[in-house]
Amino acid sequence: MRLPQSQAAVLETASATEAQTIERLAEETGRKPETVTGAVFDLRDEGLVAVEERTESSVDLTDEGRTYAEEGLPEIRLYRAAVGAGADEEPVQMGRVIGASGLDGPQVNIALSNYARKGYGRIESGEITADPDADPDEDAEAAALSAVAEGEEVTDATVLERLDSRGLVERSERTVRSVTLTDEGVTALMEGIEAAETVDRLTPELLTSGEWRDVEFTEYNVEADAAEYRGGKVHILRQTADRVKDVLVGMGFKEMAGPHADADFWINDCLFMPQDHPARTHWDRFALEVPPIHDLPEALVERVRTAHLEGVGDDGDGYHSPWSEDFARAVALRGHTTSLSMRYLSGHAVGELEPPQRYFSVEKVYRNDTLDPTHLLEFFQIEGWVMAEDLSVRDLMGTFEEFYRQFGITDLRFKPHYNPYTEPSFELFGRHPETGELIEIGNSGMFREEVLRPLGIDCDVMAWGLALERLLMLMYGFEDIRDVHGTLADLELLRETEVIR
Ligand code: PHE
Numbered sequence: 001m002r003l004p005q006s007q008a009a010v011l012e013t014a015s016a017t018e019a020q021t022i023e024r025l026a027e028e029t030g031r032k033p034e035t036v037t038g039a040v041f042d043l044r045d046e047g048l049v050a051v052e053e054r055t056e057s058s059v060d061l062t063d064e065g066r067t068y069a070e071e072g073l074p075e076i077r078l079y080r081a082a083v084g085a086g087a088d089e090e091p092v093q094m095g096r097v098i099g100a101s102g103l104d105g106p107q108v109n110i111a112l113s114n115y116a117r118k119g120y121g122r123i124e125s126g127e128i129t130a131d132p133d134a135d136p137d138e139d140a141e142a143a144a145l146s147a148v149a150e151g152e153e154v155t156d157a158t159v160l161e162r163l164d165s166r167g168l169v170e171r172s173e174r175t176v177r178s179v180t181l182t183d184e185g186v187t188a189l190m191e192g193i194e195a196a197e198t199v200d201r202l203t204p205e206l207l208t209s210g211e212w213r214d215v216e217f218t219e220y221n222v223e224a225d226a227a228e229y230r231g232g233k234v235h236i237l238r239q240t241a242d243r244v245k246d247v248l249v250g251m252g253f254k255e256m257a258g259p260h261a262d263a264d265f266w267i268n269d270c271l272f273m274p275q276d277h278p279a280r281t282h283w284d285r286f287a288l289e290v291p292p293i294h295d296l297p298e299a300l301v302e303r304v305r306t307a308h309l310e311g312v313g314d315d316g317d318g319y320h321s322p323w324s325e326d327f328a329r330a331v332a333l334r335g336h337t338t339s340l341s342m343r344y345l346s347g348h349a350v351g352e353l354e355p356p357q358r359y360f361s362v363e364k365v366y367r368n369d370t371l372d373p374t375h376l377l378e379f380f381q382i383e384g385w386v387m388a389e390d391l392s393v394r395d396l397m398g399t400f401e402e403f404y405r406q407f408g409i410t411d412l413r414f415k416p417h418y419n420p421y422t423e424p425s426f427e428l429f430g431r432h433p434e435t436g437e438l439i440e441i442g443n444s445g446m447f448r449e450e451v452l453r454p455l456g457i458d459c460d461v462m463a464w465g466l467a468l469e470r471l472l473m474l475m476y477g478f479e480d481i482r483d484v485h486g487t488l489a490d491l492e493l494l495r496e497t498e499v500i501r
Contacts, residue, residue, distance in 0.1 A: 001188050004218055006031055006039040008195035010179075014049055016186050019178035038221055040179055048185035057173045059148050059160065065168030069149040073142050074111035077101045079120040082130035091127035145169075236497055237380065237485055240472055241362045244382055247406045251399075253358040253384060258340040258349065260364065263293035265328040267335065269304050270342040271421040272450040274319040275327050285332045286366050292329035300346055301325060303454035312453045333366035336465050337383035338421070345387070346455045353387065355459045360384040362468060373480040374439065380468035382442075391460035393424060396444055400428060400464070409474050413438060422463065423448045430470070434477040441474065442466030 003011065009029040014020060022040065026033040043049040061069060068074070081101035085092045103111050112123060118139070121130040136142065144159045148169055154160045163169045181189070198218045199206065206212040234242075245255065268280055278284070305325070311317040340361050343349040361383045369375040386399065397414060404412055413429040422445025429438040444464035452461060469481045476497060483490040 002194045002196045004198045005195045006035050008193045010039045014181045016181040019180045022177050049179050052178045055173050056176045060170050069145050074107045075114035076136040078111040087130040088132040091129045094126050094128050097128050248360045253360040256340040256344050256359050256361040262334050262339045264330050266339040266342045269328045273420050276321050287332045290331050307450050307454045312450045335367050336365050337361050337363050337381045341385050356388040358386045382466040385463035387461045389459045391462045396462045421451045430474045441470040
């Protein structure tokens with residue numbers, strides 16, 4: 001019988017009496033496990049080998065579990081300290097016992113919550129008692145923990161479950177395949193196997209020499225289980241950012257670039273944000289202790305100052321609050337990429353721009369927010385603006401509809417809003433595919449006179465800032481953006497999420 005080389009090798013190594021795992025066959029044939037797996041499946045389809053599958057589960061300690069395996073479970077340390085302090089006779093002040101136990105940080109709470117559950121004693125109005133009959137040497141969880149540490153098997157499923165839910169062990173499962181020769185396999189071997197020189201890829205040499213006519217090509221088995229391949233891949237946030245750029249370029253936009261740390265002038269003052277606006281206090285911005293920015297266009301600084309102090313136009317009215325140039329030159333991490341829009345619209349970035357113009361950026365912004373499922377301290381903002389004669393809110397809405405439709409999002413809602421720099425202003429909402437909730441996905445509006453005049457623009461400019469992470473939530477159904485990036489990112493989710501194109 002003629003077989004491809006890897007199949008011939010596996011068949012010759014397999015035994016009719018002793019089942020061998022894929023790993024062992026791989027070792028003995030000197031081939032990769034995935035090659036052996038492929039060969040085994042083909043041989044099985046030919047009836048030459050039998051494959052038996054079983055699931056093997058393994059249990060490993062987590063870092064926390066390892067710590068407790070060495071130092072003892074927190075509740076047991078608490079019990080020993082309590083007994084040491086005489087709490088088995090009368091209630092003792094909690095603080096004293098905790099001090100004596102050496103527990104600190106989160107371990108204290110862990111100790112307290114397990115102490116009562118396991119019947120080591122009680123905790124009442126700041127005092128602790130220890131049950132003299134409790135015996136930490138009989139603690140089933142402690143015993144199971146050291147068994148895992150020693151590589152022994154834990155037979156009590158409930159205790160194991162408990163260790164798992166306490167985050168002290170990690171359980172994993174894998175499929176183990178064992179291979180034996182069938183009678184047909186043995187017969188084939190006795191009749192003789194010839195290893196065919198097979199070719200697994202067509203090369204220019206095969207083509208030019210004409211050899212391709214005579215060689216035997218390997219067949220692909222796309223159904224065979226292969227070893228899991230975990231190479232690097234582009235993060236879905238980056239993939240989506242790239243796609244957003246493609247879409248916007250397709251809609252006629254050009255990309256803006258500029259500093260992450262910028263003068264407050266570009267981040268706020270150009271946007272007619274009063275210097276005493278609450279968002280400009282140290283609570284909300286990430287100020288940097290670096291020298292102020294000197295290189296600001298003087299004439300523009302002057303026009304922005306006048307707009308703030310006196311307003312713009314005949315009936316203009318300013319903020320009637322002081323305006324300081326030093327304040328405007330101070331450097332902070334940008335809280336929005338509208339700073340880039342200001343640099344471009346003012347002519348500072350690429351020179352004076354004649355309408356019509358369209359620009360965008362997909363860049364990081366930084367905010368001192370409280371972390372929650374929809375907020376991070378930094379996120380990617382999809383900034384954009386269109387400068388043209390006679391723009392209206394309809395143009396703005398139409399642009400959003402066109403943009404989001406490319407990502408399969410058609411149910412958009414608009415809500416009137418307030419920004420110091422746009423009038424009218426709209427917040428944009430989309431429906432979460434899993435929860436059905438309306439979530440805010442962006443903010444937008446028509447830049448007001450007080451912004452445009454000092455910049456030297458006398459036509460209309462509509463503009464927006466959309467959150468890339470929120471777009472991702474609508475596309476993929478994520479409910480917590482902390483799963484997607486940051487220190488709590490869910491690696492499994494990132495590995496397994498299918499790319500939507
Ligand atoms: N800067 C706004 C934000 O970060 C977005 C925006 C940009 C709104 C331009 C209107 C115009 O929320």
